[in-house]
Amino acid sequence: MATVVASATERTFLGQPIGVAYLAMTEAWERFSFYGMRGLLILYMVQEILLPGRIEKVAGMDAYRAWVTSVFGELSTQAFASQTFGLYSGFVYFTPMLGGLIADRWLGARKTVLTGIAFMTVGHLAMAFDVSFLIALVALVIGSGLLKGNVAAQVGHLYCTDDEANRSKGYVIFSTGINIGATLGPFVCGLLAQVYGWHVGFGLAGIVMLLAAAVYIAGWKHFADDTPRHKRTEAAVPMRGSDWSIVGLVVLVMMMTTVIGLIYDQMSNVGMIWVAEQVDLMTALGAVPVPWFASEDALASIVIVPVLIWLWRAMARGGNEPHDFTKIALGGVVMACAMLSLAGGAMQAEANGKSSLIWPALAFFFSGAGFMFFWPQILSFTSRRAPEQVNALMMAGVYLTAFVTGITSGWLARFYEPWGAATFFVVHAGIALAGTTLFLVFGPLLRNRLDTLERRNAGES
Known part of the structure; x- marks a missing residue:
């Protein structure tokens, strides 16, 4: 794993390497496009x-619907839309595994990311x-795969490998x-879609991807050396048995996170459908665009x-900062509050x-807050714990958890109509709390085992 350590004369951003700023800005524009389109997609x-009258115009739709029916059975229009949304959301996060492999073995991260931006630009414009x-959906899936895991890695x-505190802040x-991008994207694209039509909102998402490319190129020299492994002069360090054990435990933690993450995905799927159908969106200033909740x-x-940075720092000064697993568990509780808020509105x-508007407003606030309890923690945990020989691939693997949550949330969405909204959301709150329980019960055991394996590796070095 190549690293760049800031020198005393190198510019920094909020005390972190300047490269973090360029990567964050690249993702801000890319997420503007992604979430702007995603906020419109299910609706x-x-x-x-x-x-x-419209579905017949889509190239390849007959074959696609036949395939979905063969795999998932007959679906209503809502269930078919939700399953399609789930498949798209899932495969957007499946392909980063392939993107990480391409970057590690052949192109390097920077060229791979730029290729991904090109695919995503075409995809957004095709929408x-x-x-x-x-x-368009296929192009976006490919582009996201080339971009996402590599930027995060x-x-x-x-x-430095042992700079855990600053890595987490980064x-x-x-x-x-x-x-920031995810906030502005649905707001602007949703407003344009409501005023000027769907295609204007989709078109803007494509244009904004060009800004992502410009920012990434501007920060090129501040990123780590990413020479593909087969072109490096040094010999690759072979994986040891303990390294593979660590990989297995990291994957297990990723899968545990999916129990909480699928609730977040459902907010953008059935949650948005419910808001459009059952919430009084009228205000004194007119109707609130549904994507604004995203x-x-x-x-x-x-x-x-x-708030979280202050809280974790205050607890760290007293030697009581929660472990990553505890923070993820707290995220499950917050996500359960989001689903219970939707259930209250449904009742x-x-x-x-x-x-009333207050119920979805509460729900999406809890959802966004809950995201920050679990997502940065799983990224930081994986970056720190994964062996350097497969670090980029494992970081892409974090996004594979969203493949599982996307597919699963799409499958669960079929029960929205037969169960009714209130029951559907209460069940999802229970799923979130089940995820919390997994981390509270098994987290300490996993942490101890990982520490033991890393001490063994250090002794063998």
């Missing part, structure tokens, strides 16, 4: 593109046309960049960051016909 499918709807490579800054989610993630809608 666009349910309300427009999958309806009779502006009915005929290329499925083509580059953050970790800016630090990932908080990186995640904040993600959430912006609120991301804004909550930004607002909670300084009000059942009684009065429509839910």
Whole structure:
């Protein structure tokens, strides 16, 4: 794993290597595009593109629907849209495993990221046309795979291996960049889609990807050396048995995180459908665009960051800062609060016909806050614990957890209509609390085992 350590004369950003700023800004623009489009996608499918008269215009739709039906069974329009959304969300995070391999073995991280940006630009622009709807989704899946894991891995490579405290802060800054883009994307794209039409919102997402490319190129010299492994002059350090054991435990922790992460995905899937159908969106200034709740989610993630940084620092001074696993467990509790808020709104809608805006506002605030409890922690944990021979691949593997949560949340969405909204959301709250229980019960055992393996490696070095 190549690293760049800031010298005394090198510029810094909030006390961190300047490369963190460029990577965070790249992700901010990329996430603007991604979440701007994603905030529109489920509504666009349910309300427009999958309806009779429009669905026939989409190239390849007959074959795609036949495949989905063969795998998942007959689905209603809502369930088909939710499963498609889940498949897209899942495969967007599956392909980073391949992107990490391409970067490690052949292209290097920087060239791989730029190629990914090009694919994503084409994909976002293709969303502006009915005929290329499925083509657009495929291009976005490929582009995201080439970009995501490699950008995240580059953050970790800016630090010494034992600089755990600053590495964690670097990932908080990186995640904040993600959430700035994720806040502005749905807000601007959602407003444009409501005023000027869906395709204008999708088109803007494509244009913004060009800004991501410009920022990334500007920061090129501040990133770690990323020469593909087969071109490096030094011999690769072979993986030991203890290294493979560490990999297995890190993968297990990733899979435990999916129990909480699928709740976050469901907020953007059925959560958005429920808001559009059962919430009174009218205010004195007009109707609130539904994608704005996705912006609120991301804004909550930004607002909670300084609170969490202050809290963790205060606890660290007393020697009581929670372990990564405890922070992730707390994230499960917060995500359960998000689902219980939606359940409260659903009960009000059942009684009065429509839910108040306060219920989804609470839910998406909790969702965004909960994200910052678990996502930066799993990134930091993996970057720190994964053996350097497979570090980029393992960082891409973090995003593989979102493949699982996307597919699973899409499959669970089929129960929204038969169960009813209130029951559906209460069940999801229970799933989140089950994830919390996993980390509280098994977290200490996993931590002790990882520490033992790393001490063994240190003794063999």
